[in-house]
Amino acid sequence: MTLTPTTPMAPGAHKFPQVTGIRWFNVAILVLTPLIAVYGLAFVPLVTKTTVFACGYYLFSMLGKITAGYHRLWSHRSYNACLPLQIFLMLGGISSVQGSCYFWARAHRSHHRWTDTEKDPYDSSRGLFWTHLGWIIFKTKLRSGPVDSSDLGTDPLVQWTHYNYFPLAAVFGYALPALIPALWNDLWGGFCFSGALRLTIAHHCTFAINSLAHYLGSTPYDDRLSPRDHLLSAILTMGEGYHNFHHQFPMDYRNAYLWYQYDPTKWFIAVCKLLGLASNLRVFPSNEIAKGALTMQLRHLKKVQDSIIWPREVEQLPIVTWDNFQEESKLRPLILVCVVLSRRRLPMDFCRCRVLFTTFQHSWTSIQVERRA
Numbered sequence: 028m029t030l031t032p033t034t035p036m037a038p039g040a041h042k043f044p045q046v047t048g049i050r051w052f053n054v055a056i057l058v059l060t061p062l063i064a065v066y067g068l069a070f071v072p073l074v075t076k077t078t079v080f081a082c083g084y085y086l087f088s089m090l091g092k093i094t095a096g097y098h099r100l101w102s103h104r105s106y107n108a109c110l111p112l113q114i115f116l117m118l119g120g121i122s123s124v125q126g127s128c129y130f131w132a133r134a135h136r137s138h139h140r141w142t143d144t145e146k147d148p149y150d151s152s153r154g155l156f157w158t159h160l161g162w163i164i165f166k167t168k169l170r171s172g173p174v175d176s177s178d179l180g181t182d183p184l185v186q187w188t189h190y191n192y193f194p195l196a197a198v199f200g201y202a203l204p205a206l207i208p209a210l211w212n213d214l215w216g217g218f219c220f221s222g223a224l225r226l227t228i229a230h231h232c233t234f235a236i237n238s239l240a241h242y243l244g245s246t247p248y249d250d251r252l253s254p255r256d257h258l259l260s261a262i263l264t265m266g267e268g269y270h271n272f273h274h275q276f277p278m279d280y281r282n283a284y285l286w287y288q289y290d291p292t293k294w295f296i297a298v299c300k301l302l303g304l305a306s307n308l309r310v311f312p313s314n315e316i317a318k319g320a321l322t323m324q325l326r327h328l329k330k331v332q333d334s335i336i337w338p339r340e341v342e343q344l345p346i347v348t349w350d351n352f353q354e355e356s357k358l359r360p361l362i363l364v365c366v367v368l369s370r371r372r373l374p375m376d377f378c379r380c381r382v383l384f385t386t387f388q389h390s391w392t393s394i395q396v397e398r399r400a
């Protein structure tokens with residue numbers, strides 16, 4: 028089937044792609060890492076220092092990967108970062124062991140450019156399993172749609188980490204989180220908790236952006252595509268769960284536009300700006316955002332309007348004779364409110380009235396009553 032490039036498929040039109048092979052390396056990472064985490068939870072005692080370190084290292088990975096680093100800085104260029112902050116975020120991203128920044132940002136740009144089409148690498152119409160894991164572990168003949176990634180191709184940090192990704196991932200993903208707790212004699216705790224358990228949670232929270240955030244929640248800015256806003260997705264992903272807003276305004280450094288919405292990454296970037304580490308934070312004009320929200324509210328009101336049965340036009344109302352009206356009024360109390368219409372539109376010998384017709388207990392009904400002039 029040939030697709031118009033920017034036209035999303037109808038819901039359910041795609042099916043799970045034909046698999047041509049398995050990416051065994053990715054499968055090994057995604058199976059062995061949780062197994063090590065489970066082994067640690069079952070057999071390795073939790074040390075307080077290691078637990079605190081694992082939580083801090085988790086924040087480091089999440090900020091670098093899906094939130095402030097790979098996503099908002101390199102995929103969307105939603106702010107500028109000084110070199111030390113870039114290095115901090117890049118290493119955090121690599122520590123999450125989900126591919127190089129160059130690979131990830133290009134795929135993510137393709138996802139935005141070709142959302143919900145066959146060129147979207149995590150097209151939501153292929154199902155939750157595909158968007159969460161399938162696109163990572165299966166080989167297919169599908170190819171992501173083209174995007175402009177020339178800035179990534181000339182970024183020395185992005186390119187250097189791309190070509191040295193595997194040793195860097197081994198060091199920052201597994202070795203360092205184990206070796207640092209070894210300083211207080213908890214090598215195994217570090218390997219299992221700040222290494223494997225942190226990675227397992229970070230993996231699936233990140234994957235939830237492609238899966239859950241396209242299924243769960245509301246569409247306050249646009250309902251033509253699948254991205255959705257939901258607090259649960261935001262909590263899992265450090266603020267990335269306002270995905271409907273994000274797809275509409277992708278270069279905004281905020282994912283949560285409203286002040287009460289949970290987006291710690293937005294606050295992190297704002298603090299970096301205060302410290303002089305980040306600059307040129309991009310925001311969409313509030314007026315344009317309000318337009319998007321109002322458009323959706325009007326669309327919703329139109330649906331409500333269309334679901335209500337409204338009185339018909341005067342000319343379409345049934346005609347009740349005066350005699351019938353008098354007969355009817357013997358059976359139930361009636362109020363007659365008469366509005367005389369223009370005589371120009373009426374037969375010579377009739378006066379047509381618009382009547383609001385009620386029985387006190389029931390809602391108003393409109394009819395026409397005719398009587399001799």
Ligand SMILES: [Zn+2]
Binds near residue numbers: 138236237241254274
């Ligand atoms: Zn998305």
Ligand SMILES: [Zn+2]
Binds near residue numbers: 273
């Ligand atoms: Zn994005």
